[in-house]
Amino acid sequence: MQYLLMIYSDESKFQAASSESITKMSAAYMAYTEALKSAGVIRAGERLKPSATATTVRITDGKTKVLNGPYAEAKEQLAGYYVIDVPDLDSALSWATRCPGASAGTVEVRPIWPMQ
Amino acid sequence: MTARQDAGLSHAAAEAVARQSYGKLVAFVAARTRDVVAAEDALSEAFAAALADWPTAGIPRQPEAWLLAVARRKAVDAVRRRRTKDEATSDLRLMAEELESNAAHAAEIPDERLSLMFACAHPAIEAGIRAPLILQTILGFDAATVASAFLVAPTTMGQRLVRAKQKIAHAGIPFRLPERADLPERLEAVLEAIYATFTEGWADPAGTEARRRNLAEEGIWLGRLVASLLPEEPEALGLLSLMLYAEARRAARRDPQGEYVPLGEQDTAQWDAGLIAEAEALLRAASGKGALGRYQLEAAIQSAHVVRRLTGRSDWAAIENLYDALSALTQSPVVAINRAIAIAETRGAAAGLAALDALIEDPRLADYQPYWAARAGLLARTGAAEEADRAYALAIGLESDPAVRRFLQQRRDAKPA
Numbered sequence: 039m040q041y042l043l044m045i046y047s048d049e050s051k052f053q054a055a056s057s058e059s060i061t062k063m064s065a066a067y068m069a070y071t072e073a074l075k076s077a078g079v080i081r082a083g084e085r086l087k088p089s090a091t092a093t094t095v096r097i098t099d100g101k102t103k104v105l106n107g108p109y110a111e112a113k114e115q116l117a118g119y120y121v122i123d124v125p126d127l128d129s130a131l132s133w134a135t136r137c138p139g140a141s142a143g144t145v146e147v148r149p150i151w152p153m154q
Numbered sequence: 155m156t157a158r159q160d161a162g163l164s165h166a167a168a169e170a171v172a173r174q175s176y177g178k179l180v181a182f183v184a185a186r187t188r189d190v191v192a193a194e195d196a197l198s199e200a201f202a203a204a205l206a207d208w209p210t211a212g213i214p215r216q217p218e219a220w221l222l223a224v225a226r227r228k229a230v231d232a233v234r235r236r237r238t239k240d241e242a243t244s245d246l247r248l249m250a251e252e253l254e255s256n257a258a259h260a261a262e263i264p265d266e267r268l269s270l271m272f273a274c275a276h277p278a279i280e281a282g283i284r285a286p287l288i289l290q291t292i293l294g295f296d297a298a299t300v301a302s303a304f305l306v307a308p309t310t311m312g313q314r315l316v317r318a319k320q321k322i323a324h325a326g327i328p329f330r331l332p333e334r335a336d337l338p339e340r341l342e343a344v345l346e347a348i349y350a351t352f353t354e355g356w357a358d359p360a361g362t363e364a365r366r367r368n369l370a371e372e373g374i375w376l377g378r379l380v381a382s383l384l385p386e387e388p389e390a391l392g393l394l395s396l397m398l399y400a401e402a403r404r405a406a407r408r409d410p411q412g413e414y415v416p417l418g419e420q421d422t423a424q425w426d427a428g429l430i431a432e433a434e435a436l437l438r439a440a441s442g443k444g445a446l447g448r449y450q451l452e453a454a455i456q457s458a459h460v461v462r463r464l465t466g467r468s469d470w471a472a473i474e475n476l477y478d479a480l481s482a483l484t485q486s487p488v489v490a491i492n493r494a495i496a497i498a499e500t501r502g503a504a505a506g507l508a509a510l511d512a513l514i515e516d517p518r519l520a521d522y523q524p525y526w527a528a529r530a531g532l533l534a535r536t537g538a539a540e541e542a543d544r545a546y547a548l549a550i551g552l553e554s555d556p557a558v559r560r561f562l563q564q565r566r567d568a569k570p571a
Contacts (some may be wrong), residue, residue: 125166126328127278128336149325 040081040123040150046114047143049088066138070082074122083120113115114143121150168208170375175217177292178203179225181266185329190270190319191290200224201294218263267292268383269329271376274318275343278328283318285347285354292379293372303369341384345393345449350374352397354477370404373397381436388440392449395436399456402429414561422463430460451480455492471500487516491525494532503535503561523552527562534569542569 055063067085074080089108096103108115117139124130127147134145176197176227183193214220274287286300295303301311321327332340352373377394384390406424409415437453455476458469477493480486490513498506510529519525530545546566553559 086558125326127276127326128328128332130326131278132333 039126039130040121040152041127041131042148042150043120043122043134043137043139044116044121044146044148045118045137045139045143046112046146047117047139048113049090049115049117052117053088063138063142070136071120073136074120074133078127079122079124081121081123083118085118086116089115106143117143165209168213169205170223172201172204172208173218173293175221176294177206177267177270178263178265178292179218179221179272180291181329182263184273184291185266185269186331188326189323190273191316191323194291196228197221197225199228208514265383266329269331270447271344271347271380272332272340273322273327273329275340275347276322277340277343278327279321280314280317281343281346283314284343286311286351287315287318288344288376289351289372292376302565321408337387341389343386344380345389347398348373348380349393351376356400367456370397370401374401375394378495386443388443388445389447389449391436391440392447392451392453395433395440395453396449396456398429398433398436398455399460400406401434402426402460408557412557414555414557416561417459418468422460425460425463426461430463431458446479448480448483451476451483455480468499470496474500487513487519487522488524491519491522491528495528498532498535503532507532507536521552523549526552530562531565534565537570539569542566 052060063120071083074083081136092108094105094107094109096105120133120137122130122133124133127149130147130149134140137145139145161403179197180190180193183196186189187193203224204217204221208214208217250384262516271288274291275284279287286304286306289295289300289303290297297312297315298308300315301308304311306314331337332538334340352370353523355369355371355373374397377390377397381387381390381394402425403420405426406422407415408421415421428525433453434457437450437457440450440453455473458472462468474493474496477496481489481493491510494506494507494509494513497509507529510525512517513525526549530542530549533542533545543566546562546569550559550562550566553562
């Protein structure tokens with residue numbers, strides 16, 4: 039089954055972080071991505087630019103509304119994602135636990151609707 | 155034994171075997187398809203037929219083969235009916251084939267019930283629905299029966315059960331034993347669900363409420379199942395031991411007039427010696443494995459209480475120590491209350507009261523009957539009559555069982571003014 043791991047973290051904390059801790063974090067993510075690759079489970083994964091760069095679009099009553107900012111304002115913002123292919127939820131959860139984002143924020147695990 | 159009782163017993167035995175076989179088959183099919191709903195659908199008619207037939211016609215020699223044969227017929231019918239409607243029937247067809255190819259080997263059907271229980275008690279499943287889900291999938295109780303047992307509206311319970319089963323299928327919750335590293339935590343959730351089932355049933359001591367009557371037995375049955383499938387897990391043995399100790403005292407909890415009898419005044423001759431012996435053996439086996447836990451501690455406390463049938467007095471020193479350990483493990487205010495009661499026995503009522511006083515800040519205790527009942531009893535013993543009276547009034551007001559209310563009222567009236 040494929041799962042989307044959504045990594046949420048507090049951007050303000052990240053922006054205030056020292057360059058040393060940012061280097062550490064990047065190294066942790068590189069190692070994690072490497073582990074996903076060597077296990078053969080990674081399908082996709084990217085880091086996102088800060089939520090201030092987000093724009094949302096919604097069409098209501100035929101009118102297109104374009105709004106500045108992310109869809110939902112929250113304490114933690116979507117910062118990146120991975121798509122992994124593993125046998126079941128327990129393996130997805132164990133990968134999510136290893137993700138550096140789980141100790142610096144929250145990782146949401148969602149099954150991907152399979153294409154028939 | 156009268157013929158009527160005989161019939162009642164065989165009816166119960168037939169139902170028990172039907173539930174056992176049904177649960178095994180649901181677990182077997184669901185473990186392959188991850189689709190609990192479809193597994194239940196495929197077997198529900200066969201299960202209903204078994205519940206209707208077996209009590210009168212007798213239990214078939216191979217109950218699972220019997221159920222499979224009926225289920226296979228029904229499944230084939232369903233596939234045929236549905237095919238004309240051009241609906242997706244691959245699941246059912248697959249299942250019919252599974253059942254077909256396995257019918258001849260019903261005796262060899264692997265027991266996947268433990269895997270199903272771990273799926274039902276998965277951390278991704280809402281904690282409150284785990285016990286109902288296990289009762290439904292493993293024991294085949296319908297949503298209405300489960301709902302009334304847990305005092306939830308049947309439609310609400312039905313929806314929550316369906317949502318949970320969908321989550322199992324869609325989220326990809328596995329049907330297998332957790333990894334060694336996760337096992338203790340996952341097992342705790344399974345044991346918690348089983349204990350919740352038992353305590354729901356235990357709350358009806360007189361056995362007068364049909365909706366709860368069987369839950370204690372079902373809890374013990376599930377406990378036996380887990381203990382037999384995981385005989386090396388000390389907490390699984392500990393939980394079964396704890397439930398058996400409690401069950402052994404069931405008959406003594408009410409006098410012939412139906413009045414409440416507190417543990418310390420129960421007639422020990424009415425305790426079930428067989429169940430106590432089994433509980434003791436389980437506790438010994440569990441403690442030999444060198445991993446202490448909540449259920450073993452609670453079972454050990456029960457053991458220190460039932461020693462009264464031999465020595466005439468509960469082993470209060472041991473009980474206090476055990477509650478100390480349990481309190482450190484759980485930080486539960488309920489445990490702290492029981493610890494205070496033990497202290498009152500080992501070091502006097504004033505010391506017990508002081509231990510209760512230390513809990514007064516906990517807001518969870520403001521409307522917790524056992525806290526006020528314990529307080530009232532200890533206040534009365536220290537001669538603080540007025541305060542005791544107020545505490546008794548609160549305890550009586552918070553109690554829902556009329557027999558316990560009458561008992562507290564008696565104590566209130568009997569205390570020295």
